[in-house]
Amino acid sequence: MSMSKRRLEQQEHFWIPTAEIVRSPGHPFYERLNRLLDQQGFDRFVEERCASFYAEKLGRPSIPPGVYFRMLLIGYFEGIDSERGIAWRCADSLGLRAFLGYAVNQKTPDHSSLSVIRGRIDIETHQEVFQWVLKVLAKSNLLKGKTLGVDATTLEANAALRSIVRRDTDQPYEEFLHDLAKASGIESPTREDLAKIDRKRPKKGSNQDWYNPNDPDARITKMKDGRTHLAHKAEHAVDLETGAIVAVTLQGADQGDTTTVQETLDQTEANLAEVRDDPQASKHLSSAKVREVVADKGYHSNDTMCHLREERKIRSYVSEPNYRGGRHWKGKASEQAAVYGNRRRIRGRRGKALLRKRGELVERPFAHCYETGGLRRTHLKGHGRILKRLLIHVAGCNLALLMRTLFGLGTPRGLQGLARRVFHSLWAWTADFWGFCKELPGVSQKLGVPTATSPVA
Structure with a gap:
């Protein structure tokens, strides 16, 4: 057999026969999760709840609400923090494409589409x-x-933290440190001088005096x-x-x-x-x-x-x-x-x-x-945007509990090392069984297991 070399450049096919399109066998976890959601009527439920946010007849066809919520669930099951990462993972995986209901020749939703849908559907x-x-x-x-x-x-x-500003004057934090440096006699402070002043000043930034204009809800x-x-x-x-x-x-x-x-x-x-x-x-x-x-x-x-x-x-x-000095309950x-x-x-x-x-x-x-x-x-x-993502993320954790109860697996990675865990479980059971047999002299003699009281040849 001759060795093949990887092609650095290759001509893409203009036409591909249907029989030659790569098909995914599907991920066992996501197949069972999809079956569970279908049995409970998940898509019908979210479509009824989200119908008021879309036009009845006219307009460009949108991404189905069930796909949007499934992609947020994928963020939990795959451990992905950003919507950009979720969109990339769904586009890259054939198994996740099948979970979302997209064929190989169909484009999965982009991260910007997730942002638009999240802004359209309310927190309720x-x-x-x-x-x-x-x-x-x-x-x-x-x-x-x-x-x-x-x-x-x-x-x-x-x-x-370096982007925080004062609530009363909107003065940036770095400019505030420059004023402190000049007040202490340093006309042209360096970054080291500013860092030293920041460490030594007695009162640090408080939420009553400072906030971040990019995320006012952050504290x-x-x-x-x-x-x-x-x-x-x-x-x-x-x-x-x-x-x-x-x-x-x-x-x-x-x-x-x-x-x-x-x-x-x-x-x-x-x-x-x-x-x-x-x-x-x-x-x-x-x-x-x-x-x-x-x-x-x-x-x-x-x-x-x-x-x-x-x-x-x-x-x-x-x-x-632990309260020191006791407590007083008069009145x-x-x-x-x-x-x-x-x-x-x-x-x-x-x-x-x-x-x-x-x-x-x-x-x-x-x-x-x-x-x-x-x-x-x-x-x-913003709390509104974060809470939308957080609610579905935690809902994914609850679905993982349900999947673990019904099928024994709560995450897609639960199948990894399954054979090893089964082997160790059987090994531990066998060791416990032989240890139990050693404590029964009659049984141990029939099975040929030496005991502590049996004579040694």
Whole structure:
């Protein structure tokens, strides 16, 4: 057999027979996901919800809404953060083309088309798609709605700190440092001088004095790794019985947990109310409303405990921070009762179990959505645009939970190393079996397995 060489230049074919067109066998994961969406009527649902954003008869044919939402789901399953990357991946993969319903000779949507459609469809419609996924989870007995775990994380904004300006005068930050340098006696400061002044000045940039004109919703905050950056805050409410994400909200990164939890609980109640309106989905819910909320000590305050106990009628399991010097309850009978009741519950057996489960089921979606899901840093600007992408991204995480329950695989990469995992499982089972046989003298003699009491020749 002679060796062939790769051609650097080749003549493209003008006509290609249909039989010679490359066809994709399809990806097993996306085929099953598409089958699941078709069985539940996903395309019909989104087309009905998006019909008001398009002309009835006249106009250029648009990209189907089902394709738009599928491409955002691909962003989660493939771990792609930007819409440009999603569009490139869909154009490059034959399996994803089949998932979207595009033939080889058809052009997949461009990233600019995704931006146009995202701007046309409102946030409420994206929220309805998220609620539709919750109904599908409830029909599969993966949503209970009784016990919730709440936690938040920061998303790095697509904005630079060096671009911030003062709120009162719109003076850029670098110009502000130049004024400080001149006030200290440096007439022509270098970049090293400016960096030194920035490090030594006692009061750093605050959100009350500074903002970024490119993304006014971004806030100056300290990230998980210790860096100071412009960021947003995403907060999840997770069903602690199944691991499903019941609600997600996007808020300012400078707001405390005790402030943002109210909006998250309101959105949770709204989502569960939509699920209860579906007769087939509501019968699987274990409670008519949220009964318990589990959170870390960042959510603990007198007002939060009273609000959960008196207004929402919810039992709280919130870790209590260490208060030095004791606490004074004079004239605060309701606050004392709420705090003491929460303290009594978290010290009980159920409270300790729920706090351990919170650390597992609430932190896991953060890793799936923002680390392997690729959305730790946002490429969009403004809470409205980011929330649209975030809702469908988190809906993809819920669909992954459903796929993992039904088919054993939650991501397209779940097939990688499957044979190795099966081999190790069989090996571990065999080792446990022989270890069990060694403890049974009668069985071990029949099988020829040496035991500790058997004589050695």
